[in-house]
Amino acid sequence: MHEDIIDGGPNSFITAFYVSPAYRGKGVGTLLLNEAIADSLTMGAVGVETSTIQKFAKKLYEKYHFGQTMGEIGEVFLELDIPEYLRIKKRGNISKNQNSAGPFSL
Numbered sequence: 001m002h003e004d005i006i007d008g009g010p011n012s013f014i015t016a017f018y019v020s021p022a023y024r025g026k027g028v029g030t031l032l033l034n035e036a037i038a039d040s041l042t043m044g045a046v047g048v049e050t051s052t053i054q055k056f057a058k059k060l061y062e063k064y065h066f067g068q069t070m071g072e073i074g075e076v077f078l079e080l081d082i083p084e085y086l087r088i089k090k091r092g093n094i095s096k097n098q099n100s101a102g103p104f105s106l
Contacts, residue, residue, distance in 0.1 A: 012040035
C-alpha cells in the first residue's frame with residue numbers, strides 16, 4: 001500500500017503475481033487475484049493497480065475489470081475498476097466455487 005496523490009488515498013500495487021504453467025487454467029490465478037483485491041479493499045485501498053507484459057496475465061486482469069491507464073511518465077498500468085468489481089461482487093458473481101459461472105468465479 002502507498003499513498004497516491006492523484007487518487008487521494010492509499011493504493012495497493014500487485015508487484016509479484018505468478019502462477020506456474022502447470023497450474024494455469026485451474027483457477028489458481030483467479031483465487032490469488034480475488035484474495036489480493038479483497039485484502040486491498042479491507043485495508044482501505046481506494047485503488048488497486050498492477051503492471052504486466054505477459055499476455056495471459058493481462059487477459060486475466062482485464063477479465064476482472066482492470067483497465068489500462070497511463071502513469072505520469074508514460075508507464076502503462078492496469079487499474080481495477082473498483083465500483084464495477086463491487087457491483088459484480090454484490091450480485092454474487094464472485095465465487096470460490098470451481099463449478100460456478102461468472103466472471104469472478106474459479
